[in-house]
Amino acid sequence: MxxxxxxxxxxxxxxxxxxxxxxxxxxxxxxxxxxxxxxxxxxxxxxxxxxxASQGQHNAADVAFAKGMIPHHRQAVEMAGLAPERAQSAEVKKLAAAIKKAQDPEINTLSGWLTSWGEEVPADGAMAHSMHGGESGGMMTVQEMDRLEKASGKAFDTAFMEMMIKHHEGAVEMAKTEQADGSYAPATEMAGQIVISQSAEIERMNKLLGKN
CATH class of the missing domain: 1.20.5 (Single alpha-helices involved in coiled-coils or other helix-helix interfaces)
Structure with a gap:
Protein backbone atom coordinates (compact mmCIF):
# COMPACT_ATOMS: atom_id res chain seq x y z
CA MET A 1 0.00 0.00 0.00
CA ALA A 53 -7.36 46.62 -47.38
CA SER A 54 -10.71 46.65 -49.12
CA GLN A 55 -12.25 49.51 -47.15
CA GLY A 56 -9.40 51.54 -45.71
CA GLN A 57 -7.24 52.55 -48.66
CA HIS A 58 -8.90 55.92 -48.97
CA ASN A 59 -8.62 59.17 -47.08
CA ALA A 60 -10.60 62.30 -46.32
CA ALA A 61 -9.70 63.82 -49.69
CA ASP A 62 -11.21 60.81 -51.49
CA VAL A 63 -14.43 61.15 -49.49
CA ALA A 64 -14.60 64.89 -50.16
CA PHE A 65 -13.99 64.28 -53.87
CA ALA A 66 -16.82 61.76 -54.13
CA LYS A 67 -19.26 63.81 -52.04
CA GLY A 68 -18.49 66.95 -54.02
CA MET A 69 -18.43 65.40 -57.48
CA ILE A 70 -21.76 63.54 -57.20
CA PRO A 71 -23.99 66.66 -56.98
CA HIS A 72 -21.66 68.42 -59.41
CA HIS A 73 -22.15 65.67 -62.00
CA ARG A 74 -25.89 65.54 -61.31
CA GLN A 75 -26.24 69.20 -62.22
CA ALA A 76 -24.18 68.75 -65.40
CA VAL A 77 -26.42 65.84 -66.41
CA GLU A 78 -29.49 67.98 -65.67
CA MET A 79 -28.11 70.78 -67.85
CA ALA A 80 -27.25 68.33 -70.63
CA GLY A 81 -30.75 66.91 -70.46
CA LEU A 82 -32.17 70.25 -71.61
CA ALA A 83 -30.20 70.29 -74.85
CA PRO A 84 -32.14 67.80 -77.04
CA GLU A 85 -35.28 69.97 -77.05
CA ARG A 86 -33.80 73.45 -76.53
CA ALA A 87 -30.48 73.56 -78.37
CA GLN A 88 -30.26 74.74 -81.96
CA SER A 89 -26.69 73.67 -82.69
CA ALA A 90 -26.04 70.03 -83.56
CA GLU A 91 -22.61 70.46 -81.96
CA VAL A 92 -24.16 71.52 -78.67
CA LYS A 93 -26.57 68.58 -78.74
CA LYS A 94 -23.69 66.20 -79.44
CA LEU A 95 -21.63 67.72 -76.63
CA ALA A 96 -24.51 67.47 -74.17
CA ALA A 97 -25.05 63.81 -75.07
CA ALA A 98 -21.35 63.09 -74.48
CA ILE A 99 -21.45 64.83 -71.08
CA LYS A 100 -24.46 62.80 -69.97
CA LYS A 101 -22.97 59.55 -71.25
CA ALA A 102 -19.71 60.12 -69.36
CA GLN A 103 -21.04 61.48 -66.08
CA ASP A 104 -24.05 59.27 -65.38
CA PRO A 105 -21.88 56.14 -64.84
CA GLU A 106 -19.39 58.15 -62.77
CA ILE A 107 -22.20 59.17 -60.40
CA ASN A 108 -22.99 55.48 -59.85
CA THR A 109 -19.32 54.65 -59.29
CA LEU A 110 -18.79 57.50 -56.82
CA SER A 111 -21.95 56.52 -54.93
CA GLY A 112 -20.74 52.93 -54.72
CA TRP A 113 -17.42 54.04 -53.24
CA LEU A 114 -19.10 56.12 -50.56
CA THR A 115 -21.42 53.26 -49.63
CA SER A 116 -18.50 50.81 -49.38
CA TRP A 117 -16.64 53.29 -47.15
CA GLY A 118 -19.63 53.64 -44.81
CA GLU A 119 -20.19 57.24 -45.92
CA GLU A 120 -23.48 58.92 -46.76
CA VAL A 121 -24.25 59.53 -50.43
CA PRO A 122 -25.34 63.16 -51.02
CA ALA A 123 -29.09 63.50 -51.41
CA ASP A 124 -30.58 64.75 -54.66
CA GLY A 125 -30.52 68.51 -54.72
CA ALA A 126 -27.42 68.75 -52.52
CA MET A 127 -24.98 71.48 -53.53
CA ALA A 128 -21.42 70.55 -54.41
CA HIS A 129 -18.50 72.13 -52.62
CA SER A 130 -14.98 72.11 -53.90
CA MET A 131 -12.10 71.32 -51.60
CA HIS A 132 -11.06 74.98 -51.42
CA GLY A 133 -12.92 76.39 -48.43
CA GLY A 134 -16.46 75.51 -49.48
CA GLU A 135 -16.50 77.28 -52.85
CA SER A 136 -19.23 76.22 -55.27
CA GLY A 137 -16.88 74.37 -57.63
CA GLY A 138 -18.50 76.02 -60.66
CA MET A 139 -22.04 74.96 -59.74
CA MET A 140 -24.88 76.96 -61.24
CA THR A 141 -27.16 78.94 -58.97
CA VAL A 142 -30.93 78.40 -58.96
CA GLN A 143 -31.31 81.63 -60.94
CA GLU A 144 -28.82 80.49 -63.59
CA MET A 145 -30.56 77.14 -63.96
CA ASP A 146 -33.92 78.93 -64.32
CA ARG A 147 -32.46 81.13 -67.06
CA LEU A 148 -31.08 78.11 -68.89
CA GLU A 149 -34.37 76.23 -68.65
CA LYS A 150 -36.25 79.19 -70.17
CA ALA A 151 -33.81 79.70 -73.06
CA SER A 152 -34.04 78.08 -76.46
CA GLY A 153 -32.34 78.15 -79.85
CA LYS A 154 -29.12 80.09 -80.20
CA ALA A 155 -29.64 81.79 -76.83
CA PHE A 156 -29.71 78.37 -75.18
CA ASP A 157 -26.59 77.25 -77.03
CA THR A 158 -24.63 80.27 -75.84
CA ALA A 159 -25.89 80.11 -72.25
CA PHE A 160 -25.34 76.35 -72.08
CA MET A 161 -21.74 76.55 -73.24
CA GLU A 162 -20.84 79.54 -71.08
CA MET A 163 -22.32 77.89 -68.00
CA MET A 164 -20.83 74.48 -68.80
CA ILE A 165 -17.37 75.99 -69.24
CA LYS A 166 -17.63 77.45 -65.73
CA HIS A 167 -19.03 74.13 -64.49
CA HIS A 168 -16.23 72.12 -66.08
CA GLU A 169 -13.56 74.47 -64.72
CA GLY A 170 -14.86 73.80 -61.23
CA ALA A 171 -14.80 70.05 -61.82
CA VAL A 172 -11.24 70.20 -63.14
CA GLU A 173 -10.09 72.04 -60.01
CA MET A 174 -11.83 69.49 -57.78
CA ALA A 175 -10.24 66.66 -59.74
CA LYS A 176 -6.78 68.21 -59.50
CA THR A 177 -7.20 68.45 -55.74
CA GLU A 178 -8.07 64.75 -55.64
CA GLN A 179 -5.01 63.93 -57.75
CA ALA A 180 -2.81 65.85 -55.31
CA ASP A 181 -4.35 64.73 -52.01
CA GLY A 182 -6.29 61.50 -52.61
CA SER A 183 -4.98 58.02 -51.82
CA TYR A 184 -7.64 55.74 -53.34
CA ALA A 185 -6.22 54.73 -56.73
CA PRO A 186 -9.56 54.35 -58.59
CA ALA A 187 -10.60 57.83 -57.41
CA THR A 188 -7.35 59.48 -58.47
CA GLU A 189 -7.60 57.68 -61.81
CA MET A 190 -11.14 58.99 -62.33
CA ALA A 191 -9.91 62.46 -61.38
CA GLY A 192 -7.24 62.22 -64.06
CA GLN A 193 -9.82 61.24 -66.66
CA ILE A 194 -12.03 64.18 -65.62
CA VAL A 195 -9.13 66.62 -66.01
CA ILE A 196 -8.35 65.34 -69.51
CA SER A 197 -11.90 64.98 -70.85
CA GLN A 198 -13.39 68.14 -69.38
CA SER A 199 -10.38 70.28 -70.30
CA ALA A 200 -10.85 69.10 -73.89
CA GLU A 201 -14.56 69.95 -73.74
CA ILE A 202 -13.77 73.41 -72.37
CA GLU A 203 -11.49 74.02 -75.33
CA ARG A 204 -14.14 72.72 -77.72
CA MET A 205 -16.84 74.99 -76.26
CA ASN A 206 -14.56 78.02 -76.33
CA LYS A 207 -13.97 77.39 -80.03
CA LEU A 208 -17.71 77.10 -80.69
CA LEU A 209 -18.19 80.41 -78.87
CA GLY A 210 -15.47 81.97 -81.00
CA LYS A 211 -13.20 82.58 -78.02
CA ASN A 212 -10.22 80.62 -79.40
Missing part, protein backbone atom coordinates in the same frame (compact mmCIF):
# COMPACT_ATOMS: atom_id res chain seq x y z
CA UNK A 2 2.82 2.42 0.91
CA UNK A 3 4.67 1.58 -2.34
CA UNK A 4 1.50 2.08 -4.33
CA UNK A 5 0.95 5.52 -2.80
CA UNK A 6 4.60 6.39 -3.47
CA UNK A 7 4.33 5.37 -7.11
CA UNK A 8 1.09 7.31 -7.47
CA UNK A 9 2.67 10.43 -5.98
CA UNK A 10 5.77 10.01 -8.14
CA UNK A 11 3.66 9.64 -11.29
CA UNK A 12 1.55 12.69 -10.38
CA UNK A 13 4.68 14.73 -9.69
CA UNK A 14 6.22 13.74 -13.02
CA UNK A 15 3.00 14.59 -14.80
CA UNK A 16 2.76 17.95 -13.04
CA UNK A 17 6.37 18.71 -13.88
CA UNK A 18 5.78 17.74 -17.46
CA UNK A 19 2.73 19.97 -17.63
CA UNK A 20 4.64 22.85 -16.09
CA UNK A 21 7.48 22.34 -18.56
CA UNK A 22 4.99 22.35 -21.42
CA UNK A 23 3.39 25.58 -20.18
CA UNK A 24 6.79 27.22 -19.75
CA UNK A 25 7.88 26.07 -23.18
CA UNK A 26 4.69 27.40 -24.68
CA UNK A 27 5.07 30.75 -22.93
CA UNK A 28 8.71 30.92 -23.87
CA UNK A 29 7.83 30.16 -27.46
CA UNK A 30 5.26 32.97 -27.57
CA UNK A 31 7.66 35.41 -26.02
CA UNK A 32 10.88 34.39 -27.76
CA UNK A 33 9.83 32.87 -31.08
CA UNK A 34 8.61 35.84 -33.03
CA UNK A 35 7.92 33.75 -36.13
CA UNK A 36 5.52 31.46 -34.27
CA UNK A 37 3.84 34.37 -32.53
CA UNK A 38 3.59 36.40 -35.68
CA UNK A 39 2.23 33.44 -37.60
CA UNK A 40 -0.60 32.99 -35.12
CA UNK A 41 -1.47 36.65 -35.13
CA UNK A 42 -1.35 36.95 -38.91
CA UNK A 43 -3.75 34.06 -39.27
CA UNK A 44 -6.23 35.36 -36.77
CA UNK A 45 -5.96 38.95 -38.04
CA UNK A 46 -6.10 38.20 -41.75
CA UNK A 47 -9.88 38.83 -42.06
CA UNK A 48 -9.42 42.22 -40.40
CA UNK A 49 -6.43 43.00 -42.57
CA UNK A 50 -8.43 42.05 -45.66
CA UNK A 51 -11.31 44.24 -44.55
CA UNK A 52 -8.92 47.11 -43.96
Missing amino acids: IRTRFLFRRTAAVAAAGAAAFVLAACGGNGDDSAGHGGHNSNSASPAVSAS
